Each structure stands twice: as structure tokens, then as C-alpha cells.
Amino acid sequence: MQFHSRFAKCLLAMTVFATCGAAHAGLDGRTFEGYYALPSPDTPFAESTSSSPSFVVGAGAEATIDLQSVTDFVVDFSDASLSISFNTILSNPTLNAFPFSGLVFNLLSPGSLGITDAHVGAGTTLANFSDSRISFSDGRIAIDFAGLSYDDSTEVNIEFDSVSAAPEPGTYALMLAGLAAVGLAARRRRG
Secondary structure (H helix, E strand, O other), X not given: OHHHHHHHHHHHHHHHHHHOOEEEOOOOOOEEEEEEEOOOOOOEOOOEEEOOXXXXXXXXXXXXXXXXXXXXXXXXXXXXXXEEEEEEOOOOOEOOOOOOOEEEEEEOOOOOOOEEEEEEOXXXXXXXXXXXXXXXXXXXXXXXXXXXXXXXXXXXXXXEEEEOOOOOHHHHHHHHHHHHHHHHHHHHHHO
């Protein structure tokens, strides 16, 4: 009898922990507009174009943002991350040291992003790029490259976290298993 009671308590604790905490950001299927901005995130740079001014996050690269016909930023979102590949014809250029010089992605889909944290991911090769260069709000992600030098094939990877408002289906299954185990333990204790 003691084993079943401990087992039920353990399952109940696992269920509680599974329903709380951080989840992925949930960017798949969201529509964004993307552009290069300078000297502030609100100012699209006139000498920059995007292959897809608005795009839906899905499989593959979503857009290529061209900067003055010398550097391309290939943008690839996933459900909880952003990868940016730099392609340039210049030799070790430095981006302008304005208050802001970088990529901006505005959410066009209804709702908010729900991002609670963003951090530099593994595989980032841009020297001196740090978490402090990533900003986000309910409807915008801004990546600041001001004053940084790069070369062809530089990579920036960013990971996003959010607090899940609703549990995922697997969480419901675990919760039901925990409740069933508690019910079974209670029934055996009575019988």
C-alpha cells in the first residue's frame, strides 16, 4: 500500500511541474514584416530592401533583407528561434555605430508574441553580439548590430522563451495519468 501512495504522489508532483514553466515562443504560422532600420527601430533604412516585406513563419528561410546591395541577411525563423546568415561582398565591414542599426520584425498577426526571454543561441559567430542587443515587446523583435564587424558567412542564432498560457496536449495526458494514479491509489486504500 505504501508504494502505491508514494507512486501516486510522485505522478501528481510531475503533473504539477509539467503544467508550469517556460515553453517555446510559438512563432510558427505568425505573420511578420521585416526590414533593416537605422538610426532607430522605427525608421526603415531607405537603402535596404526585403525579398518578402511580409512573411509567414514556416519551413525554410522567410526573407532576405538586402543592405545597400553589398550585404544580405537571410532570415530563418522557427517556432522558438531566429537564425540570421550574413552574406557580403565586402571584406570585414563594420555596421554604422548609430543608436540602432539592425533588423526589425513587427508582428502583423493578431495577438502578442508572448516572449519572456531572448538569448544568443549556439552557433553564433558574430563577435561581441550579446543578449543585450536583442529587444522584444508584445509586437516587435529588434536585433541591433550597431558598431559590430562581420564577414561573409557570419551567423547569428537567437532563442526565444515564453510562458505558455495553455498547457500543450502532452501535458493534459500526463495530468490525466496522474489523476488516474491518485484515484487508483485511493480506491485500493479503501478496498
